[in-house]
Amino acid sequence: MRVTRSTENKLREYLRIQHDTTLPRFDVMAALFREGGPLKMSELSKMLLVSNGNASTIVNRLEKDGLVTRTPMPTDRRVVMVDLTELGRTQFETQAKCHEAMINDIFSGLGHEDLDLIRDLLRRAEAAQRVE
Template sequence: MSDTQAGQIGEDDHGHPAASKARLRLWLKLLKATKHVEAELRENLRTAFDTTLPRFDVMAALYRAESGLKMSELSSVLRVSNGNVTGIVDRLVDDGVLVRVPVDHDRRATTVRLTNAGREQFAAMAARHEAWIDEMLGGIDTSEIRAMTDQLERIASTNAKREG
């Protein structure tokens, strides 16, 4: 096993730890792969369903929350500001995909949820979305997927501990 394979930290030609450079290259490759997959998904959603990825994301969050979500909860789930979600929700309501429901005992708050038509529309999009992902990542076998998933979960867990 080489020094790099064993995880020993050497130095690169500039005196920086080699592991640090490798981690930077890994991040750049993850970012490039993510951007490629996201761009293809955006194009597929546009051409197949005349929709956008943010609209798909809003519908996905609400599909999982059958009883709906308050706007603040939806923003939190999507990790975006209320302002970013409001315009998307407005258009989805206009399209008959979502409905706003007043929250009992809070006149300022509303819950949004998918209509039956919205649930059906999202189910069709989700099935195609899964097929597109399966096609794009089809060259990765299940053992590699498990290993990559474990590593990504470890990264997320480590960073969550730093934040909290």
């Protein structure tokens, strides 16, 4: 937990200072970027493991800044689709490159085998929790 908190704190500070953004905003944009197209708000919040209200608050701010669009589904206006704008995609790509460099720097003292082992152990721990 200490490593996780320390890493998150470094990333939060870096994103705040270098990109004038927050880690939750980055996470929302990353999920939308990975999807490559619009996502339902409910799918987005499920992917991020946050409530619909929490995701909506972040999306509201991103929409206000012109980084995402929100569109009601024509067949069910209660369902809202969210997607990155071109500006959002461009900003995210820049942020993602810098984010990757920061992660590489944070873990530069570990070799590929060490990082693979950590990843594999965390995946096994996650899978074991799903079984319980």
